[in-house]
Amino acid sequence: MTRTLHIANLSVSTGGREPTQILSGLDVTVASGRVLALVGASGSGKSTACAAALGIAAGNLNVSGQVYLDGTPVAPASLRGRRVASILQNPRSGFNPLRSMRDHLRETMVALEKDWDEAAAREVLEDVGLEDPARILDLHAFEMSGGMLQRMAIAIALLSRAEFLFADEPTTDLDLVVQARILDLLAEMRDRRGLGLLLITHDMGVVARLADEVAVLDAGRLVEQGPVGQIFHAPRHPVTRMLISAHLALYGLELSA
Numbered sequence: 001m002t003r004t005l006h007i008a009n010l011s012v013s014t015g016g017r018e019p020t021q022i023l024s025g026l027d028v029t030v031a032s033g034r035v036l037a038l039v040g041a042s043g044s045g046k047s048t049a050c051a052a053a054l055g056i057a058a059g060n061l062n063v064s065g066q067v068y069l070d071g072t073p074v075a076p077a078s079l080r081g082r083r084v085a086s087i088l089q090n091p092r093s094g095f096n097p098l099r100s101m102r103d104h105l106r107e108t109m110v111a112l113e114k115d116w117d118e119a120a121a122r123e124v125l126e127d128v129g130l131e132d133p134a135r136i137l138d139l140h141a142f143e144m145s146g147g148m149l150q151r152m153a154i155a156i157a158l159l160s161r162a163e164f165l166f167a168d169e170p171t172t173d174l175d176l177v178v179q180a181r182i183l184d185l186l187a188e189m190r191d192r193r194g195l196g197l198l199l200i201t202h203d204m205g206v207v208a209r210l211a212d213e214v215a216v217l218d219a220g221r222l223v224e225q226g227p228v229g230q231i232f233h234a235p236r237h238p239v240t241r242m243l244i245s246a247h248l249a250l251y252g253l254e255l256s257a
């Protein structure tokens, strides 16, 4: 059965005397076994959309809209962790500074009603390219680099077996070898376990490699949405065309008219 997470009419604005609209009525659906890429220029509202849908938008923002799981309205906070794992842009914010990486993985296993399994924990750390897992398990967030923490967040998401994953630029700070490995892992989670992935990225190479559907944001509005092949071969909106052109230019290619 296909499960769906429908983010409906999501709007976000700043408060205060002169409010600014950051997101205007975003409507997208993430389905199990599919990857939906949310793309757009810097500042178009991608990260805000992800945080608002998870119920963790910054306190100064006004959020309206509704999230539906398989058609039933749900509170975003009730989805986090178990149903929807997340890998956010700033990985440090996701870790409790007082707890070791072993504690964080243990919590994930407890949530799954499993006993601590050191071998499984080490394996998942190796999967995401964290070498010397025995040492890593004893570390705290302040002892680790941003890249290591990003891999750790991905390891926790892998271990959690959540049905959906919201990943905000999950591979941006990683070297190309680890980046390729993580993208392969995410594809495997989609194909084998039917993970539904909302992937936020500005990297159209990542989109080409992983996405099934693409949604394009411009100044907080959804301006184009479609299957990945259509977006790459027949982009309609100027922003989509700009993103594809910039990507093709990396390979010395041009978008045909």
Ligand SMILES: Nc1ncnc2c1ncn2[C@@H]1O[C@H](COP(=O)(O)OP(=O)(O)OP(=O)(O)O)[C@@H](O)[C@H]1O
Pocket: 014, 022, 040, 041, 042, 043, 044, 045, 046, 047, 048, 049, 058, 059, 060, 061, 202
């Ligand atoms: N807490 C906040 N208060 C005021 N403005 C905010 C807040 N958070 C985000 N914004 C503004 O909302 C707009 C969208 O930001 P957001 O980070 O969602 O964009 P983005 O598409 O994810 O960009 P990037 O790719 O650079 O991460 C930006 O203009 C940003 O300055």
